[in-house]
Each structure stands twice: as structure tokens, then as C-alpha cells.
Amino acid sequence: MxxxxxxxxxxxxxxxVWRIESARLIAGLARMTRDVGLAEELAQDAxxxxxxxxxxxxxxxxxxAWLMTTAKRRAVDTFRRNERYEKKLGEIGREQEYEEEPDxxxxxxxxIEDDLLRLVFxxxxxxxxxxxxxxxxxxxxGGLQTHEIARAFLAKETAIAQxxxxxxxxxxxxxxxxxxxxxxxxxxxxxxxLEVIYLIFNEGYSAxxxxxWMRPALCEEALRLGRILAGLMPKEPEVHGLVALMExxxxxxxxxxxxxxxxxxxxxxxxxxxxxxxxxxxxxxLELSESLTGGAFGVYAAQAAIAACHARARTGEETxxxxxxxxxxxxxxxxxxxxxxxxxxxxxxxxxxxxxGLEIVDKLTSEPALKAxxxxxxxxxxxxxKLGRLDEARAEFERAAEMTGNDRERTLLLNRAAECTPRx
Amino acid sequence: MRFMxxxxxxxxxxxxxxxxxxxxxxxxxxxxxELVKAGVMLAGEGLLPSSEGFRLQYSGTTEARVVDGPFxxxxxxxxxxxxxxxxxxxxxxxxxxxAPFREGEIEIRRIAELDDFDNATPEIVEHEKKxxxxxxxx
Numbered sequence: 001m002x003x004x005x006x007x008x009x010x011x012x013x014x015x016x017v018w019r020i021e022s023a024r025l026i027a028g029l030a031r032m033t034r035d036v037g038l039a040e041e042l043a044q045d046a047x048x049x050x051x052x053x054x055x056x057x058x059x060x061x062x063x064x065a066w067l068m069t070t071a072k073r074r075a076v077d078t079f080r081r082n083e084r085y086e087k088k089l090g091e092i093g094r095e096q097e098y099e100e101e102p103d104x105x106x107x108x109x110x111x112i113e114d115d116l117l118r119l120v121f122x123x124x125x126x127x128x129x130x131x132x133x134x135x136x137x138x139x140x141x142g143g144l145q146t147h148e149i150a151r152a153f154l155a156k157e158t159a160i161a162q163x164x165x166x167x168x169x170x171x172x173x174x175x176x177x178x179x180x181x182x183x184x185x186x187x188x189x190x191x192x193x194l195e196v197i198y199l200i201f202n203e204g205y206s207a208x209x210x211x212x213w214m215r216p217a218l219c220e221e222a223l224r225l226g227r228i229l230a231g232l233m234p235k236e237p238e239v240h241g242l243v244a245l246m247e248x249x250x251x252x253x254x255x256x257x258x259x260x261x262x263x264x265x266x267x268x269x270x271x272x273x274x275x276x277x278x279x280x281x282x283x284x285x286l287e288l289s290e291s292l293t294g295g296a297f298g299v300y301a302a303q304a305a306i307a308a309c310h311a312r313a314r315t316g317e318e319t320x321x322x323x324x325x326x327x328x329x330x331x332x333x334x335x336x337x338x339x340x341x342x343x344x345x346x347x348x349x350x351x352x353x354x355x356x357g358l359e360i361v362d363k364l365t366s367e368p369a370l371k372a373x374x375x376x377x378x379x380x381x382x383x384x385x386k387l388g389r390l391d392e393a394r395a396e397f398e399r400a401a402e403m404t405g406n407d408r409e410r411t412l413l414l415n416r417a418a419e420c421t422p423r424x
Numbered sequence: 425m426r427f428m429x430x431x432x433x434x435x436x437x438x439x440x441x442x443x444x445x446x447x448x449x450x451x452x453x454x455x456x457x458e459l460v461k462a463g464v465m466l467a468g469e470g471l472l473p474s475s476e477g478f479r480l481q482y483s484g485t486t487e488a489r490v491v492d493g494p495f496x497x498x499x500x501x502x503x504x505x506x507x508x509x510x511x512x513x514x515x516x517x518x519x520x521x522x523a524p525f526r527e528g529e530i531e532i533r534r535i536a537e538l539d540d541f542d543n544a545t546p547e548i549v550e551h552e553k554k555x556x557x558x559x560x561x562x
Contacts (some may be wrong), residue, residue, distance in 0.1 A: 012513075012514035015512075016511075016512070016514040016517065019511060020462065020519065223509070224462070224463035224464065226463070227463030228462065231461040254537065277466055
């Protein structure tokens with residue numbers, strides 16, 4: 001905000017500390033208690049204590065250590081009140097005795113990265129619904145408050161609060177261990193983690209024209225989560241692939257909406273508005289991903305590589321469509337989908353010519369998944385018109401216009417249909 | 425939002441060209457690592473003293489003039505910068521309180537997003553105003 005506030009009040013200072021410290025705090029407490037839900041509640045209690053005390057006493061010099069000390073003391077109190085936790089009390093109590101003026105962050109440093117990673121994997125556990133994974137990840141790793149998550153997803157705060165409570169209970173009931181799985185399980189679980197982060201990103205990205213500032217902020221949040229994960233798992237190529245994809249997509253934010261809020265297609269975007277820092281970061285993340293696999297691509301890295309082709313081209317005409325077509329082919333093998341095939345057809349038509357594109361698209365016309373997908377007739381119409389088969393092209397554009405739900409797009413398609421009418 | 429953190433130069437680093445000590449470098453490295461691991465650091469570099477810098481001065485139609493450093497007024501010079509992506513002003517303050525500086529001054533400026541002024545139609549201005557009201561009402 002430009003020049004809105006002259007000073008930063010203690011509430012926003014506490015929010016900032018929370019954002020920086022909460023994930024480590026919860027992760028450390030979860031290692032101690034082996035209970036992610038309880039850890040999150042203890043951390044929240046410490047936050048409440050900070051809100052009560054810091055406005056008077058000022059923010060302590062090492063706020064992270066203060067929060068950890070407070071949370072740990074509360075843990076001991078909680079366990080004391082609850083006999084079922086007697087054993088845990090014993091463990092923590094002993095630890096507590098040794099630490100007169102405890103500096104918990106020092107003790108935590110050895111574990112903190114492992115703990116954080118465990119927290120990420122627990123929050124994204126498949127025992128939870130996708131919505132629950134998203135909410136827990138934003139709350140426990142992103143440090144967002146319940147009302148912020150509710151705002152981002154245009155949901156009621158009570159609904160999100162309930163979702164989080166239920167998710168923590170589900171984790172507890174299922175006795176989900178606080179760990180990073182190994183072997184084949186790890187691969188499957190990692191893909192759940194990446195899916196959650198990309199979902200958060202897309203929630204923000206597709207809502208760039210939305211009214212609420214929180215939704216675009218979700219993109220930044222997802223990027224931050226991705227970068228954190230890349231730091232925690234530097235040897236996983238798909239993590240870097242996802243970060244690359246998000247950085248490059250985010251680099252286009254300023255160019256993808258027109259002055260009146262209308263979407264601007266990739267090829268029509270003003271490339272000078274693309275953010276070069278983010279592109280540079282995306283390209284190096286992609287390079288890192290490739291170097292870890294020796295050039296092979298996973299699903300995210302393949303999409304990032306396609307995005308990188310666009311990012312590298314200074315103008316639309318310079319785009320390396322042949323490479324994009326090859327990349328779509330590879331992506332289709334990893335993740336067969338008629339939409340990817342349609343994209344490959346477009347890339348091939350740009351690289352080789354409309355005949356090559358048409359050949360693929362003709363095979364897709366019987367595809368049930370694309371039955372109501374207006375881009376199929378729209379793309380087919382485009383190829384036909386370029387081949388001079390104007391009557392057929394017009395019919396396709398008209399069909400596409402009937403299928404689209406977007407008024408602007410309908411107008412565009414009807415205009416193209418009209419252009420296919422031979423002028424007398 | 426993105427902020428540029430500008431580290432001001434001083435007599436010691438600029439004029440005398442003093443190199444940071446091994447300890448200082450190590451502390452700064454640790455701090456940078458924290459920023460990277462928290463996913464907030466987009467870029468950051470240190471600059472060499474102004475004795476290796478130069479200025480280009482433009483005046484009217486005559487050819488631009490090259491003026492070599494070092495420059496006086498070392499407090500006005502820049503020794504390095506970070507570009508951080510954070511949630512708000514409070515967060516960048518909280519991060520930079522943790523920077524290993526013991527004296528001197530840094531300046532923090534928010535980086536303009538393109539909507540801040542480019543083609544600012546009334547709709548965009550209205551939209552931006554609404555966003556700010558919402559942000560403040562938080």
C-alpha cells in the first residue's frame with residue numbers, strides 16, 4: 001500500500017512474525033508431541049499469548065524462540081492436566097528440566113528441515129480430502145489465518161474452521177505418522193504434495209480478475225510453498241519442475257488481463273510486461289530439474305518446458321513450435337489426454353502447417369471427452385480456414401460459437417465464421 | 425507484493441573499498457539462506473565500490489557524458505540490494521530486522537506492479553482503490 005500507514009502497529013508485526021515462524025514452530029511441536037493437530041493448537045495458543053503480551057512488552061528479540069518456549073510450556077501444562085498423556089509429559093518434562101533459560105530454536109536447528117518436510121507430507125496426506133489438504137497446508141505451512149483462507153476460497157470462515165478441525169481429527173483418528181514416506185510410497189505422496197501446491201496456485205491464477213486481493217495473493221503463496229519445498233527436497237526434479245512452471249506462469253500476470261479486465265491470450269500478450277526476474281528464476285529451476293534427470297521430463301517439468309519455449313521467444317513469431325509439439329507429445333505419453341493432443345495439434349500446425357494439425361484434430365472429433373469442448377471445433381475451423389476450406393470452416397466456427405459460454409468468445413467466433421463467407 | 429531493499433553505502437565500504445570480513449560474509453550468507461528457504465528472496469546482489477562505477481549524464485541533444493567514479497556523498501550510494509516477495513510491509517520489516525547489520529541504514533521501496541500506473545483507466549484505478557480499502561479493512 002502506498003503511503004497508507006506511517007507506522008507498523010504491533011498487530012501487523014505479530015502477523016509478520018507468525019508468517020515467518022509458524023511453520024517451524026508447528027513442525028517442531030509436532031515432532032515433540034507426535035500429533036500435528038495438537039501441535040497446531042499449541043502454536044495457536046502461543047500466538048494468542050503473543051497478541052496479549054507483545055503490544056505491552058514489545059516484540060521480543062528472538063520472537064521464534066519466545067513462541068516456542070511459550071508453546072512448549074503450554075504443552076507441559078496440557079499434559080499435566082491430562083493423564084492419558086502422562087508418558088509424553090515425562091519426556092517433555094525431562095527435556096524442560098535441562099533447559100533453564102531455554103533456547104529452543106538452537107535445539108531445533110538440527111531437526112527443523114526434516115520436521116518441516118514431515119509437516120508438509122502430513123498436511124497433504126491422502127487420508128484427507130483435497131480441500132482439507134489445501135486448507136491445512138495453507139494454515140500450517142503457509143501461516144495463513146482461517147479467515148484469510150476462507151476469503152481466498154470465497155467460503156465462510158466457519159466452514160473453513162470446521163474443515164480444519166475435521167482434518168486434524170481425521171489425521172489423529174487414522175494415526176497418520178509424522179514422517180516422510182520412503183520408496184514407492186514417497187513418489188505417490190510427493191505427487192499429492194505437488195498437486196496441492198499447484199491447486200493453490202491455479203486458484204489464485206485463474207482468479208486474477210477477481211475482486212478480492214486475497215485470490216491473486218494465493219499465487220504468491222503457492223510460489224512461496226513451492227520454493228520452500230524445493231529447498232527441502234533439492235534432489236527431486238518434479239519439485240523444481242513445478243516451481244519452474246509456476247514462476248513462468250506468474251511472470252505473465254501483468255500481461256494476461258486487458259485494461260478492462262478481459263483475458264488476453266498468450267500469443268496476444270505484450271511481452272514487455274512479462275516479469276523477467278520470474279522468467280529467469282523459472283528457467284533456472286527448469287534447468288535444475290533437467291540436470292537431475294539428465295533431460296527427461298515429469299509432468300510438471302514438461303509443462304514448464306513448454307512455458308519456457310514461450311518465455312524465451314521475444315515475439316510470438318519467434319516461438320519454437322516444433323519443440324513445443326515434441327514436448328506435448330512427451331506430455332501426452334506421461335499423461336494421455338485429448339486436450340493435450342489438441343494442444344499438440346495447434347503447435348504442429350504452427351510448426352509444419354495446418355494439414356498436420358488437421359490430421360490430429362480429425363482423429364479427436366469422435367473423442368467423447370471433447371464433446372462439449374468448444375475449442376475443438378474452434379481449432380478445427382482455424383485449420384480449415386487456413387487451408388481455404390471455407391464452408392467447412394464456417395460451420396465449425398458456428399458450432400464452436402454455440403458451445404461456448406463466454407459472450408466475448410462467441411462474438412469472436414461468429415466474426416471468424418462471417419470472415420469465411422466468400423465475398424461476392 | 426515485492427519490495428526492493430536498498431543497502432546504503434558508507435565511507436568504509438565505498439571510499440576505502442573495505443571488503444567484508446569472513447565473519448560478515450558468513451553471517452550474510454546465513455541470512456540469505458534463510459530468505460531463500462522461506463521462499464521470499466527473488467534476487468539480491470552486492471555492488472562493488474563506486475570507484476569501479478560510472479555515471480552517464482544526459483543533457484538535451486548533446487551526446488551522453490560518461491563520468492567515472494568514485495563519487496562523493498557515499499551515503500547516497502548503494503552497496504547492494506535484495507528483491508523480496510512478501511505479504512506486506514510488516515513482513516519485510518520483520519525479515520530485515522534479522523539482517524546482520526549493526527549500523528548504517530537501509531531503504532525499502534515497494535516495487536511498482538504494472539497496474540500501479542500503466543494504462544491506468546478509471547476502471548483500473550477504481551479496482552485498485554477497492555483492493556486497498558479491503559486490505560486496510562483487514
